[in-house]
Amino acid sequence: MSPSLRLILVWAALMLLLALTVGATFLPLGHWRTVTSYGIAMAKAALVLWFFMELRSDSGLSRLAVLTGFVWIGLLFLLIVADYVTRGWTAAGAF
């Protein structure tokens, strides 16, 4: 497969994912709608990072450099979620 054709196929996949994520907002999925929309966003970001940003042909060190930003943000989100989820756990029920 020529490199240009591969990029065009990745673009087609991205457009398909965009159609899916917008379509899913109209389905009665409940909490799964959030999971779907962020799952698809992560898939799209992964495609852009891997093919458009060419991490696929990068060294492990370069991949790690990109990943660190996302890992630290992930930790931040984890701690924020831990805060909000446990707020009702105190004896008084709130503070």
Add this chain to the structure above:
Amino acid sequence: MSNSALHEPFHDLARQHETDRFGMLLFLASEVMLFGGIFAAALGLRMAEPDAFAAYSQKLHLWLGTANTGVLLTSSLLVALGVEAARKGRYRHLGWLFIAAALLGLVFAGIKGTEYWLEYRAGLMPGVDASGIEDRTQRLFMNLYFVSTGLHAIHLSVGLILLVALAGRACAGRLGHVMAANVGLYWHLVDVVWIFLFPTLYLARPV
């Protein structure tokens, strides 16, 4: 100087290219952290007021946001094709692809501007006209919306200038492949940020 020359302290071009790229990737990781703060604020607001967050998300223009996502993804494709062309030494080809990507960037800015205009008309712009804002949560949501899309728009504008400047240099035969690839990386990151802004702002729906 159509391709980058070897500089001190490097002994070979491959190592020099890898270092250039590594520096750009580190910078982009710091950009991820910058936008991450805004996403963290969105997460906090959404967890504190899930129903209101979803209701106010629906007041945004979903179809304009969707169109903009498509426009930005397509511009990223053009930039990626341009970098691929540069690898084969076809710099004029890269120039035109970067110009086309920059035009799509302008289309994105135009659609974004239209959205801002519609939100201004609806009185949803805190600090300018907040007559349509119902409560504190909607004010916070709209603040978040304008800060995040505004910061994204600033990055987009910088990317636009870089793309046009590089297209000019490419057509004049004064552009190295590494430089083109690094600016491409920046443009793709602007795209990645939007990929996450889109579900955060536009796709929140009541459970």
